[in-house]
Amino acid sequence: MDPLIIARLQFASTTIFHYFFVPVSIGLAFVIAIMQTLYVFKGQEIYKRMTKFWAVLFLINFAVGIVTGIFQEFQFGMNWSAYSRFVGDVFGPSLAIEGLLAFFMESTFIGIWVFGWNRLPKKIHLASIWLVSLGTIFSAFWILSANSFMQNPVGYEIADGRAQMNNFLAILTNPHLWAQFPHVLLTSLTTGAFLIAGISAWKIARKHDLEMFKKSFRISIVVGFLTAFAVLFTGHWQAQHLVQEQPMKMAAAEALWETSGDPAPFTVFAKINEKAKENDFEIQIPYLLSFLSYNQFNGSLEGINQLQDQYEAKYGPGNYIPPVKTLFWVFRIMTGAGGVMLLLGLYGMYASRKNTVTLEKHHKFMKLMPFAIALPFIANTAGWLLTELGRQPWVVFGLMKTEDAVSPSVSASEMLFSLISFTTIYAILGALTIYLFVRHIKPEQRKDPESPVSEEDPFNNKGGAEIVS
């Protein structure tokens, strides 16, 4: 087997898995920080209870997110050493600064927060969870600055056969970064909010601890709706940006083989024929693609075949077309899931309009919401597939192809061993995470939410209700 295929498979599987946990950590840290802020400033015990209930899920999730993140950093060197040599100069600093600025902060203050409930003044303890939240956001920023270099390389020159940084400010102001970061940050907040809203709705439908879960629902649905609404705009903004910067990615996401007419119609459905490089059948909405791309009802977009010719002229012969069918559908899955979340958020706001008293009346909605937890995860994964597959065949757009990035000294059997070990352990971790989540949420675990348990030890054996003091 070709090491390249294994390395790609490993990168895809470990990254997708890691990215189930990252947005949840970012989102939950933020919402939990809001809950604890309400507790500190309103002084009502219910907010403390709420903070600690969601904290259990947050901490389980955070632990898995961290341990799977270590491999993310190491695998660039392990599987992609040629890539690391070529771009270490520009790509490495973002990772180093991420560690220095974000990871140290997150990991230190999470320890302080978990073990500090009864040792620190309330406001300082509150500050520690906000610093954790800030750390997760910084982390996202620096990772995306590194990713943005792969999508749209800036601030470098090629010297001695390597990309060398010559303008750090350009890396920080990379237009791709500023189109991507708000989008990723907001979708992460939506993810955390929908997780809380979905679980709260499940509890409300079963009339468990109504006071707490209705309040949780209201807080999370407000965050969920507002962020999902903002995601709509950042996504639109990012798409417009892609039309300029990575036209091939956009053309593939639209299955637009030939340069469109003016105005350009949006293709809702297409039966794509990648071999013949055309669509056998399509349903279109006139004007819409022009509007999505340029905010006006005219303007045409370049097609895949024309772009391929341009790239061959520029970069030499080769296939510069990413997997069109996959991109077309993941784009629709992502935006579709986003649209459904927006509607659910809107209805959730309506359902809880008079504080929380109106919530219980919406039985069907409350039974629907737990299923909606899947939506942000589907959308996030689809979004990353669009971003990363859309960049192919490049690992760094225009500079280095994926096939040239793989480690020359690592054998296929070594990589296969690694792939099998990591996917196995990740599968186990995934199953355990879900098991522990369900266990914590299940009602018999929380018959008496006021039961006194450990003040000191957040890891005791009270089935997950532990850090309730």
Added chain:
Amino acid sequence: MSLSEFWFILITVLFIGFFVLEGFDFGVGVVSRLLGKNDQEIRVYMNTIGPFWDANEVWLIVAGGAMFAAFPHWYATMFSGFYIPLVFMLLALIMRGVSFEFRGKVDSDRWRRIWDWSLFIGSLLPPVLWGVVLANFMTGMPIDANKEMTGNFLQFLHPFALLGGVMFLFLTLTHGLQFITIRTHGELQERARSMARKLTPITSVLFLAFIIIGYFISDVFSYHGQTFMVIPILAWVALLFANLHNNQKLDVKAFMLTSITIILLTGSIFLGMFPRVMISSLSEAYSLTVYNASSGGYTLKVMTIFSLFLLPFVLGYQAWSYFIFRKRIKQDDELEY
């Protein structure tokens, strides 16, 4: 001093920080299972590192990130070259990391036993593997003209490397036991102290063997002159004094001394490699050095500004976290089960 030399020092410091901090973590992870006689005692031992282990592990992540940024070739050669040992180390770190969080979540003896084992193995493997890696740093590896490491996994496991692995494991065990003596009380503390009393002599013998054989088998202790052998010998002396202080129940001093042992040992290996960062066993000319493995001057300048600005904060709040949790963990009145 050029910036690439400065970054070599900084990465050395990050590795020293990682070995000192996560060193006692690993030790505690291994001995908690051996010393704790019941669930509650194991939990007390684990909680001595509860608030810290995560941040300690970040020292490794930052060291890796800094290598990537400042010495891309070092990062690429080392991480792809030590492929299989790294796979095992990462798997161990994953098992270990989740065991802290998972262990207490289900009230079942079987469940806890699984995570006790996972913590045990996850804490035992990394120091062994790091010992192997350090020993290979000293003897050099088959690095070719393209800066790629050739050969297979078994070449890392020569006798000196295995000695390095066992020695480093024992060093972290001693270090971890000393940490427990300053974080616990009474019976639990006494148990750690008595285990340290038995283990440290073995550690000292292994340590002495490692540096003496290291002196003959590798050039790192003599590359800058024979007198540099003084540093690893001082490390060994510190270890002997640690044992002495442990016997006299001067716990904090004993812990400081085991820390000094790790600092001096790691420091002497990195210093002895300098200006090389990866020694090639094929030809001196193929060795990676701080000069031929480093990033461009601009990157190093940017990174220097960032790190000089951020490090004081990082060190400050990490020190503060140790200050907050400076109180010893008692067995009965603070842990409720």
